[in-house]
Amino acid sequence: MDIQFVDLKKQYASIKPEIDAAMQRVISNTAFILGKEVESFESQFAAYCNSKHCIGVSSGSEALKLALEAMGVGPGDEVISVPNTFVATIDAIHHNRARPVLVEVDKDTYNLDPSKLKKAITPKTKAILPVDLYGQPADYDAINEVAQQHGLFVLEDAAQSHGAEYKGRRTGSLAQAACFSYYPGKNLGAYGDGGSVVTGDAELADKLRLLRNYGQRVKYRHVLVGYNNRLDALQAAILSAKLKHLDDWNKARRLHAKQYAEQLSGVAEVETPAEPSGFQGVYHLYVIRCKSGTRDPLMQFLEKNGVHAGLHYPVPVHLQEAYAHLGYKRGAFPVTEDYAERILSLPMFPELAEQEITYVTDKVIEFYRSN
Ligand SMILES: *Cc1c(COP(=O)(O)O)cnc(C)c1O
Numbered sequence: 001m002d003i004q005f006v007d008l009k010k011q012y013a014s015i016k017p018e019i020d021a022a023m024q025r026v027i028s029n030t031a032f033i034l035g036k037e038v039e040s041f042e043s044q045f046a047a048y049c050n051s052k053h054c055i056g057v058s059s060g061s062e063a064l065k066l067a068l069e070a071m072g073v074g075p076g077d078e079v080i081s082v083p084n085t086f087v088a089t090i091d092a093i094h095h096n097r098a099r100p101v102l103v104e105v106d107k108d109t110y111n112l113d114p115s116k117l118k119k120a121i122t123p124k125t126k127a128i129l130p131v132d133l134y135g136q137p138a139d140y141d142a143i144n145e146v147a148q149q150h151g152l153f154v155l156e157d158a159a160q161s162h163g164a165e166y167k168g169r170r171t172g173s174l175a176q177a178a179c180f181s182y183y184p185g186k187n188l189g190a191y192g193d194g195g196s197v198v199t200g201d202a203e204l205a206d207k208l209r210l211l212r213n214y215g216q217r218v219k220y221r222h223v224l225v226g227y228n229n230r231l232d233a234l235q236a237a238i239l240s241a242k243l244k245h246l247d248d249w250n251k252a253r254r255l256h257a258k259q260y261a262e263q264l265s266g267v268a269e270v271e272t273p274a275e276p277s278g279f280q281g282v283y284h285l286y287v288i289r290c291k292s293g294t295r296d297p298l299m300q301f302l303e304k305n306g307v308h309a310g311l312h313y314p315v316p317v318h319l320q321e322a323y324a325h326l327g328y329k330r331g332a333f334p335v336t337e338d339y340a341e342r343i344l345s346l347p348m349f350p351e352l353a354e355q356e357i358t359y360v361t362d363k364v365i366e367f368y369r370s371n
Contacts, residue, residue: 001359002306003347006185010351015245019191022237032233034213041236044243045180046198048163049172053205055197056231057212060159060181063195064092066229067177068127070197070207071153073098077126081157082112083316083328084336085131089157090317098126100326102318104333108274110134110287114142121146127153132161132171134273134312135187135253136281140166140174155179159195160284162188163250167278172198182231182239187253187284188246190235252350253283256357260286260346263361269294269368285312286348294371295342301367307360310345 012019026037038056046054057063073079077098081089082105093100103120106113112130128147130138138156147154156178158164158171165171172178180186182194197208207224210217215226261272269291275281290298302309316336318328330337346360 001356003308003352003356003360004349005308005310005345005347006349007351008184008189008349011249011349014351015241018241018244019238022241023234026234026237034230035233037233037240038231038236041231041240041243042196044240045196046172048243048246049170049178049198051173051178051198052200053198053202055199055205055208055212056236057195057197057208058229058231059193060179060183060186060195061088061092062212062227062229063179063181063197064089064129064155064157065095066208066211066227067155067179067197067199067204068092068096068098068129070204070211071127071155071177073126073153076124078122078124079127079129080117080120080125081129082131082133082336083318083333084110084313084339085133085157085317086159086313087317087320087322088159089129089131090323093129099124100317100323101125102326102328102333104335105133106139107335109136109139109276109279110339111136111138112143114139114146117143117146121150121152125150125152127155129155129157130175131157131159132164134281134287135161135164135284136273136275137161137164137166137171137174137279144175153177158198159183159186161282162186163246164282165280173200176201177204182235187250187282188239188242191238192232192235194231194235194239196231249350250282252352253348254281256348256350256352257281257283257286259354259357260288260361263358264288264364267365267368270364283348285310285345287312287343287345289339289342290344292342294368295344297371298364298367299344302360302363305363307363308347311343312345314340316340 154175159181
């Protein structure tokens with residue numbers, strides 16, 4: 001057996017005619033920048049999120065950067081986020097010349113712990129940037145309540161949570177704005193880089209449309225200093241074709257998660273993901289926690305047996321060399337630091353077969369029986 005961590009070839013094979021037709025349509029029309037394809041995807045994705053506006057941009061990282069800029073985040077401001085995320089979340093704060101202030105995560109959900117939020121707020125705080133890590137929404141009722149009390153923006157990093165639900169509402173509609181990534185391996189992935197900001201706020205949406213396209217509403221009339229951060233029409237056409245399948249793919253991921261949890265339930269050394277009531281995650285990643293000291297040998301054992309697992313993320317942001325200047329020391333975030341040594345992401349993608357999951361869990365069981 002050889003089980004990839006993510007296998008994008010299987011997905012392409014399952015929808016080849018739709019993807020090929022979408023690409024051919026764009027190429028035949030030679031309308032590569034903005035225009036109908038981008039607008040059409042934007043309105044479909046906004047509707048999918050039960051929100052009003054979607055602004056297609058060049059990546060999830062750029063979505064975060066532009067959204068913070070559109071919210072007015074700048075020098076002297078602080079933005080609250082978490083230490084266990086992909087570095088792009090924190091980079092977006094840094095690139096707006098604001099200071100990232102990190103808050104520990106909840107030990108069950110891996111997401112921002114709202115009970116620790118108040119202590120992190122200062123007169124300089126401008127926004128809160130929770131991450132829906134591994135496809136599970138953060139606790140937005142609690143976060144929004146604190147934000148409202150202090151007059152702060154909330155921006156969702158929904159790069160891993162397309163289609164996830166929180167108390168019956170979809171990500172993208174849980175805060176003032178949400179940023180999505182369409183990196184190929186994400187739950188809704190393009191065939192290259194792409195991203196978007198989704199918001200119900202018309203003014204914010206207008207500002208973002210300007211920022212992504214040189215600050216122009218009319219060609220060569222620049223009302224503000226912008227960037228070239230547009231979503232490609234080719235990617236938009238591919239995303240429109242793939243969006244039709246997103247719910248089915250997420251359903252498959254949830255079924256795989258259920259199978260993993262059932263088959264690993266007897267392994268005392270392994271904790272499987274928790275899903276509090278009211279949360280419906282979409283398992284961008286399936287992350288288990290291993291008994292201290294067993295993660296690395298387990299990962300090697302799996303690799304030797306053809307199972308490719310991953311680490312998300314091996315080094316928390318506050319311990320990265322790039323963020324040494326923030327001044328956080330080892331020990332600042334005990335939950336995050338402990339988990340970084342124990343987490344392991346098992347193969348997860350919609351096309352994974354039942355027997356492949358059984359093979360993975362058999363190997364995990366075999367490892368702990370013999371160790
Ligand atoms: C993927 C990801 C990003 C960045 O998205 P890109 O499209 O790769 O730029 C940001 N935040 C999180 C949590 C991500 O997983």
